[in-house]
Amino acid sequence: MPNKKNPDARATEDRILDAAHNVFVERGVAAARTQEIADAAGVNKALLHYYYRTKEKLADAVFLRVAVTLFPRLMGALGSDLPLRDKLRATIETQSKALAAAPFLPGYVLCEMRSNSDRLSKLLSEAVPLEEMRTTVFGKLQTQLDEEHAAGRLRPTSAQELVVALISMVLFPHAGAHMLEAAVGLDDAARQRLSAWRRAELADFLLRGFAPDAP
Amino acid sequence: MPNKKNPDARATEDRILDAAHNVFVERGVAAARTQEIADAAGVNKALLHYYYRTKEKLADAVFLRVAVTLFPRLMGALGSDLPLRDKLRATIETQSKALAAAPFLPGYVLCEMRSNSDRLSKLLSEAVPLEEMRTTVFGKLQTQLDEEHAAGRLRPTSAQELVVALISMVLFPHAGAHMLEAAVGLDDAARQRLSAWRRAELADFLLRGFAPDAP
DNA sequence: GTCTATACGGCGATAGAC
DNA sequence: GTCTATCGCCGTATAGAC
Numbered sequence: 492m493p494n495k496k497n498p499d500a501r502a503t504e505d506r507i508l509d510a511a512h513n514v515f516v517e518r519g520v521a522a523a524r525t526q527e528i529a530d531a532a533g534v535n536k537a538l539l540h541y542y543y544r545t546k547e548k549l550a551d552a553v554f555l556r557v558a559v560t561l562f563p564r565l566m567g568a569l570g571s572d573l574p575l576r577d578k579l580r581a582t583i584e585t586q587s588k589a590l591a592a593a594p595f596l597p598g599y600v601l602c603e604m605r606s607n608s609d610r611l612s613k614l615l616s617e618a619v620p621l622e623e624m625r626t627t628v629f630g631k632l633q634t635q636l637d638e639e640h641a642a643g644r645l646r647p648t649s650a651q652e653l654v655v656a657l658i659s660m661v662l663f664p665h666a667g668a669h670m671l672e673a674a675v676g677l678d679d680a681a682r683q684r685l686s687a688w689r690r691a692e693l694a695d696f697l698l699r700g701f702a703p704d705a706p
Numbered sequence: 707m708p709n710k711k712n713p714d715a716r717a718t719e720d721r722i723l724d725a726a727h728n729v730f731v732e733r734g735v736a737a738a739r740t741q742e743i744a745d746a747a748g749v750n751k752a753l754l755h756y757y758y759r760t761k762e763k764l765a766d767a768v769f770l771r772v773a774v775t776l777f778p779r780l781m782g783a784l785g786s787d788l789p790l791r792d793k794l795r796a797t798i799e800t801q802s803k804a805l806a807a808a809p810f811l812p813g814y815v816l817c818e819m820r821s822n823s824d825r826l827s828k829l830l831s832e833a834v835p836l837e838e839m840r841t842t843v844f845g846k847l848q849t850q851l852d853e854e855h856a857a858g859r860l861r862p863t864s865a866q867e868l869v870v871a872l873i874s875m876v877l878f879p880h881a882g883a884h885m886l887e888a889a890v891g892l893d894d895a896a897r898q899r900l901s902a903w904r905r906a907e908l909a910d911f912l913l914r915g916f917a918p919d920a921p
Numbered sequence: 922g923t924c925t926a927t928a929c930g931g932c933g934a935t936a937g938a939c
Numbered sequence: 940g941t942c943t944a945t946c947g948c949c950g951t952a953t954a955g956a957c
Contacts, residue, residue: 535942565889601882601885602817606733608888664870669816669819675844675870685867696916718922750924923957925954926954928954
């Protein structure tokens, strides 16, 4: 609630959050310095304390905002009522667009969850109904996969298996960008070509992969 | 070279390196505390300085030992003279075995390279002939892919594309273990099932994926 | 080579004025 | 709500004895 001293206090809190987001995503929370965040937000360190109490709580706020955006987006696409192929294409398309806008988010989420999985997953599960969404989404998807199997178009396939394959191929080239650049020379241009390929081909690629042997 | 004070000085240096390895892999370098490393090695903090001067140099030593082990292992399998399908299977098999022994290494490498890619990739490229290995390995692989294409068994496929797909599907379930656990409920048991599936099926899965459309 | 003890610096947190 | 100033801790680095 703005007061007379600053009619736009909300904006400050948000500027801090945005600044923290940028610094945390770039450096990782552990290596990030609160001073750098304050500078980026154009405020004093003391204000971070005023709004967020501690660096950890600030990190939680940043993480939560990201996760609460990304997770439902993924689940929404996977849980739609589209037929299987369209659903895969839609999911890949949403993810690709999100990645084009923020290519480093997956790496950030991955790295932070790696060292703080307990705290962060608890945090996330308090904000969104993780379990419920998973059960309904995966339930529906599994039914589709079973139908495709019955129709002879897929081998027996678990929804989890398919989703992990999809996520791996979509996120890893970005999450592991630096690693892949060193290991296989995957530069920016190549990554963009790969992204274009995924949007056009990945759904069918996966369906071929899970298709039964030709008789 | 051991002296009379400690006939086994080399062992101390190695114990420190191993302890640092464990702590760095678990916490990430930025969040790791030298005290914890010293404790784990059963020595005093001062000895870390004696052998490695700074925490950063110690981190470099740990990273380098890991990277120098993993990278040639991958390239060795990919650069062998086996026919395509066997080569893929062999690569997957080596990687799977390495992952079974050290499931968290990919996440460690990924996260460290994420915030220190310049320093670390320079370090790595001074220790192993990155470029050369890549060119020969990818050259040979590309030839194989071209032959398969000419024989009508594959669509036009770039070696990089194939290798990135392979690495993504093998490493991501481990590197992003915590993230995937939260997002899709992938627990230890499921991860093991997935690993078994990869060893048995992934090579053929990829080959089907890159196969041409049925006529 | 290994230890004890300490110096040094920086970061997160906070008090208090405005 | 925002700032200046400062505290207190903790981690790294180092000196020096053995």
